[in-house]
Amino acid sequence: xxxxxxxxxxxxxxxxxxxxxxxxxxxxxxxxxxxxxxxxxxxxxxxxxxxxxxxxxxxxxxxxxxxxxxxxxxxxxxxxxxxxxxxxxxxxxxxxxxxxxxxxxxxxxxxxxxxxxxxxxxxxxxxxxxxxxxxxxxxxxxxxxxxxxxxxxxxxxxxxxxxxxxxxxxxxxxxxxxxxxxxxxxxxxxxxxxxxxxxxxxxxxxxxxxxxxxxxxxxxxxxxxxxxxxxxxxxxxxxxxxxxxxxxxxxxxxxxxxxxxxxxxxxxxxxxxxxxxxxxxxxxxxxxxxxxxxxxxxxxxxxxxxxxxxxxxxxxxxxxxxxxxxxxxxxxxxxxxxxxxxxxxxxxxxxxxxxxxxxxxxxxxxxxxxxxxxxxxxxxxxxxxxxxxxxxxxxxxxxxxxxxxxxxxxxxxxxxxxxxxxxxxxxxxxxxxx
Amino acid sequence: xxxxxxxxxxxxxxxxxxxxxxxxxxxxxxxxxxxxxxxxxxxxxxxxxxxxxxxxxxxxxxxxxxxxxxxxxxxxxxxxxxxxxxxxxxxxx
Ligand SMILES: Cc1cc2nc3c(=O)[nH]c(=O)nc-3n(C[C@H](O)[C@H](O)[C@H](O)COP(=O)(O)OP(=O)(O)OC[C@H]3O[C@@H](n4cnc5c(N)ncnc54)[C@H](O)[C@@H]3O)c2cc1C
Ligand code: SF4
Ligand code: SF4
Numbered sequence: 001x002x003x004x005x006x007x008x009x010x011x012x013x014x015x016x017x018x019x020x021x022x023x024x025x026x027x028x029x030x031x032x033x034x035x036x037x038x039x040x041x042x043x044x045x046x047x048x049x050x051x052x053x054x055x056x057x058x059x060x061x062x063x064x065x066x067x068x069x070x071x072x073x074x075x076x077x078x079x080x081x082x083x084x085x086x087x088x089x090x091x092x093x094x095x096x097x098x099x100x101x102x103x104x105x106x107x108x109x110x111x112x113x114x115x116x117x118x119x120x121x122x123x124x125x126x127x128x129x130x131x132x133x134x135x136x137x138x139x140x141x142x143x144x145x146x147x148x149x150x151x152x153x154x155x156x157x158x159x160x161x162x163x164x165x166x167x168x169x170x171x172x173x174x175x176x177x178x179x180x181x182x183x184x185x186x187x188x189x190x191x192x193x194x195x196x197x198x199x200x201x202x203x204x205x206x207x208x209x210x211x212x213x214x215x216x217x218x219x220x221x222x223x224x225x226x227x228x229x230x231x232x233x234x235x236x237x238x239x240x241x242x243x244x245x246x247x248x249x250x251x252x253x254x255x256x257x258x259x260x261x262x263x264x265x266x267x268x269x270x271x272x273x274x275x276x277x278x279x280x281x282x283x284x285x286x287x288x289x290x291x292x293x294x295x296x297x298x299x300x301x302x303x304x305x306x307x308x309x310x311x312x313x314x315x316x317x318x319x320x321x322x323x324x325x326x327x328x329x330x331x332x333x334x335x336x337x338x339x340x341x342x343x344x345x346x347x348x349x350x351x352x353x354x355x356x357x358x359x360x361x362x363x364x365x366x367x368x369x370x371x372x373x374x375x376x377x378x379x380x381x382x383x384x385x386x387x388x389x390x391x392x393x394x395x396x397x398x399x400x401x402x403x404x405x406x407x408x409x410x411x412x413x414x415x416x417x418x419x420x421x422x423x424x425x426x427x428x429x430x431x432x433x434x
Numbered sequence: 435x436x437x438x439x440x441x442x443x444x445x446x447x448x449x450x451x452x453x454x455x456x457x458x459x460x461x462x463x464x465x466x467x468x469x470x471x472x473x474x475x476x477x478x479x480x481x482x483x484x485x486x487x488x489x490x491x492x493x494x495x496x497x498x499x500x501x502x503x504x505x506x507x508x509x510x511x512x513x514x515x516x517x518x519x520x521x522x523x524x525x526x527x
Contacts, residue, residue: 123457124464124502135502138457159457160447165438175438175446212494229501231511232519238493239482239500240517329493 005182009035009078011421012097012186014085015362017045018064018407019399019414020192021071026418027190028076032425035184036071037099038081042146044068045194049129051224053407054273055300061145061225068147081148086181088189088368090393097184103177105153106139110172113149115141117164117173125157131219133229133236139164139173144227188394188421191370191378192414193362195400198252198260206251206323206354212237213331214323214352217270224277233281235351237329242285242350245278246333247271248320249291253357262375264357265404268295271355272305275313288314288349290335298408323352358404370395377403388417396420464499467491471499472508472523479512479520 011027013020016038024034036043047053048068050060071077086098121137129136129143138157141149151172153164165173200209200216207214213235215223222228235242249271253264268291275287294315296305309315318335321344326332331352336344360377364370370390371379378397381389388396398417399410447454470489474480482500486493500521503509508527512520 119506123461133498133501134505135498155450156453157457157460158450158453159461160443160450160454176442234519236494236497238486239497239519241519243517
């Protein structure tokens with residue numbers, strides 16, 4: 001029987017989004033050996049999939065790609081992408097993570113990322129990296145600045161026609177690859193597993209994801225991104241350049257009927273940001289934000305909101321009661337105004353964006369003994385004085401894994417988690433990994 | 435991977451039969467759709483609604499495939515016609 005590979009590190013980071021990468025870089029710069037485990041085929045998390053970021057309106061990819069590259073090229077960091085964490089336990093003073101490398105059906109040591117396989121593959125598959133608004137192939141590289149630049153085969157859509165193997169110049173295709181288990185031992189860990197959006201189909205009143213021109217905020221990020229599905233903002237039902245776009249705030253947050261009582265904190269700001277970007281991309285379009293209250297909580301954020309109002313973006317304090325399919329692919333909203341006489345009015349838009357809330361992407365139950373709070377995010381045991389401490393000794397949390405937050409707070413918390421991990425490493429008896 | 439062993443490939447095909455059958459059916463539908471779209475825009479650029487109505491296809495499906503054909507270098511965006519952009523088969527492709 002083949003012996004399970006065991007790898008030794010000082011620190012283990014679970015999640016390769018901006019929080020995990022920042023923690024890994026801060027630890028690696030202090031000369032600790034770090035392993036980053038990422039479940040996706042690429043690192044970068046949500047940030048690499050955004051268009052521009054509030055409050056500076058920097059291009060998200062321009063500031064995330066260098067961080068991704070720095071982690072990939074750092075002598076003290078090893079990236080393990082497309083991996084599943086099966087368990088994380090502590091025994092005899094060390095953390096032990098059991099990991100499964102999922103098969104890419106491509107040899108990572110041979111693939112040069114040339115995409116010849118992708119061009120030749122005859123099967124098209126909806127590309128979730130582009131919000132489902134474009135197609136990829138059954139063999140594909142997730143996106144042009146993915147790290148690592150390795151192809152993978154989606155076997156559920158592969159016709160096993162053999163074309164990719166035939167054209168691959170390095171003989172990297174391996175249809176027979178199997179999952180491989182290995183173990184990582186480390187002294188400390190940072191959990192940076194981030195978030196996902198609340199599902200589009202959860203609210204009957206909002207069309208349950210069945211109205212084509214009602215899209216999620218992350219889908220709008222793709223429409224606004226320079227390498228987006230259409231390379232411009234047009235609506236998905238028929239390619240019309242929209243004249244009228246609306247945002248529905250708190251579409252998955254502050255709603256007890258969905259079991260999500262909390263505010264997701266970033267939705268007001270990302271909606272304002274997207275509205276500003278839209279008025280740049282479509283200067284003639286009317287943009288409306290239906291909101292309960294605007295929470296522009298961070299440094300410079302209130303000014304950002306005021307700038308949006310000055311740009312002509314319409315802010316309507318109202319509750320959106322119902323969203324329905326209208327004529328000519330349009331979307332009908334029934335809204336209850338919260339100012340004036342509180343009338344119920346109907347409004348029609350070409351395209352509607354739901355500002356969905358954030359829920360955790362990972363539930364540690366059954367995998368590692370860290371607790372979660374009532375909101376299901378990872379519980380911090382000293383939320384005021386040491387907000388990155390979890391219930392497990394030597395295991396810290398960073399970013400949205402601990403609760404909704406923006407990039408600025410995520411980066412600050414990732415640095416704090418790295419510092420706690422570094423202190424823990426320096427205080428623990430045994431030496432560093434070789 | 436060098437040239438895959440014939441017997442091993444046969445066994446793998448059997449193991450993945452359900453996926454392969456589904457992918458082949460998808461491929462057939464996709465080929466038909468792509469052919470119909472390309473036929474529409476080989477001589478003149480058209481908007482998505484026009485391609486859809488003339489080829490009797492759904493507009494969202496047409497846009498999805500036009501986007502994919504653009505990505506893989508077979509279709510180009512041309513001018514705007516009202517609120518819609520027009521697309522044409524790339525003569526170079
Ligand atoms: C539409 C939208 C727009 C936004 N715009 C802005 C903006 O303009 N400015 C701003 O400051 N903030 C913005 N945000 C918020 C921003 O996206 C987050 O603050 C940031 O991405 C949090 O980073 P993170 O690393 O904590 O989480 P994520 O980006 O979610 O990264 C987590 C990573 O962990 C991985 N992972 C999860 N579970 C596991 C597991 N079990 N094993 C291994 N890996 C795992 C995930 O695959 C992912 O790569 C926006 C959010 C949304 C939804
Ligand atoms: S698998 Fe082969 S053809 Fe595909 S990207 Fe890698 S090297 Fe290129
Ligand atoms: S074997 Fe599968 S992935 Fe490869 S080209 Fe054929 S359908 Fe595509």
